[in-house]
Amino acid sequence: xxxxxxxxxxxxxxxxxxxxxxxxxxxxxxxxxxxxxxxxxxxxxxxxxxxxxxxxxxxxxxxxxxxxxxxxxxxxxxxxxxxxxxxxxxxxxxxxxxxxxxxxxxxxxxxxxxxxxxxxxxxxxxxxxxxxxxxxxxxxxxxxxxxxxxxxxxxxxxxxxxxxxxxxxxxxxxxxxxxxxxxxxxxxxxxxxxxxxxxxxxxxxxxxxxxxxxxxxxxxxxxxxxxxxxxxxxxxxxxxxxxxxxxxxxxxxxxxxxxxxxxxxxxxxxxxxxxxxxxxxxxxxxxxxxxxxxxxxxxxxxxxxxxxxxxxxxxxxxx
Numbered sequence: 066x067x068x069x070x071x072x073x074x075x076x077x078x079x080x081x082x083x084x085x086x087x088x089x090x091x092x093x094x095x096x097x098x099x100x101x102x103x104x105x106x107x108x109x110x111x112x113x114x115x116x117x118x119x120x121x122x123x124x125x126x127x128x129x130x131x132x133x134x135x136x137x138x139x140x141x142x143x144x145x146x147x148x149x150x151x152x153x154x155x156x157x158x159x160x161x162x163x164x165x166x167x168x169x170x171x172x173x174x175x176x177x178x179x180x181x182x183x184x185x186x187x188x189x190x191x192x193x194x195x196x197x198x199x200x201x202x203x204x205x206x207x208x209x210x211x212x213x214x215x216x217x218x219x220x221x222x223x224x225x226x227x228x229x230x231x232x233x234x235x236x237x238x239x240x241x242x243x244x245x246x247x248x249x250x251x252x253x254x255x256x257x258x259x260x261x262x263x264x265x266x267x268x269x270x271x272x273x274x275x276x277x278x279x280x281x282x283x284x285x286x287x288x289x290x291x292x293x294x295x296x297x298x299x300x301x302x303x304x305x306x307x308x309x310x311x312x313x314x315x316x317x318x319x320x321x322x323x324x325x326x327x328x329x330x331x332x333x334x335x336x337x338x339x340x341x342x343x344x345x346x347x348x349x350x351x352x353x354x355x356x357x358x359x360x361x362x363x364x365x366x367x368x369x370x371x372x373x374x375x376x377x378x379x380x381x382x383x384x
Contacts, residue, residue: 075122075322084128086199129163148176181222215250224257287316
């Protein structure tokens with residue numbers, strides 16, 4: 066019998082690559098002087114081009130704009146209007162734009178299907194190293210954001226970033242904190258396990274010891290986290306097909322949103338559905354399309370948002 070691994074066909078729109086954090090490992094951020102903000106007219110053209118191509122999810126991505134920035138209000142309005150545009154074209158917006166205030170999240174909840182924010186790692190040790198110039202990576206602030214999403218009943222994706230200087234037990238502690246918040250609010254759909262990947266793609270395979278560590282971490286995470294939370298791994302970051310299959314066997318259930326370009330790791334291209342399916346077949350796995358919201362979270366949406374979700378559930382084939 067074939068086992069299933071899910072993914073969401075998506076398209077990413079980046080509001081801005083500007084970010085007031087400076088994380089030493091980041092492949093996304095650019096200097097504000099080198100960036101130009103996306104505008105609605107241009108995005109409307111892009112969305113029209115991908116209509117009727119079985120893409121359900123529009124991932125709205127952005128660097129973090131400083132809470133006191135004079136352009137913060139405009140930035141929020143751009144995100145809001147982009148979500149409304151996507152909904153008007155029967156797309157399902159998923160927002161991942163960094164820390165939001167409670168009020169900002171409440172506003173965006175009315176026009177988005179789901180939201181996300183990487184917890185990364187909760188150990189304060191990283192504030193002295195890779196997060197030294199990243200004020201929004203203070204662990205308390207990330208957990209507060211996750212709790213606010215729960216209070217507002219926002220279907221949520223979070224994640225752990227690996228190999229950025231943490232110790233093994235730091236990841237376990239991060240999983241436990243996420244589990245506690247989910248047990249209170251029941252809103253976390255999935256957790257991404259994301260190995261750090263250099264922007265310069267490595268030609269050599271990951272060492273056997275590192276492969277073992279990731280497989281061990283997946284198994285441990287599955288034991289710590291509630292079964293209702295899916296474990297997600299970006300398949301383009303695992304270049305060895307046998308290694309990828311071992312990760313699935315250890316507990317990975319989902320590949321996340323697969324889009325034409327991985328904006329976070331632009332040097333790591335996604336395989337086509339056909340090539341990925343061929344790899345999976347060896348392990349008796351098959352791909353299954355899903356929406357950016359899991360069915361048990363539909364009840365968290367307003368009636369107008371549920372209508373767009375129902376459009377995909379009833380009128381589009383999810384296979």
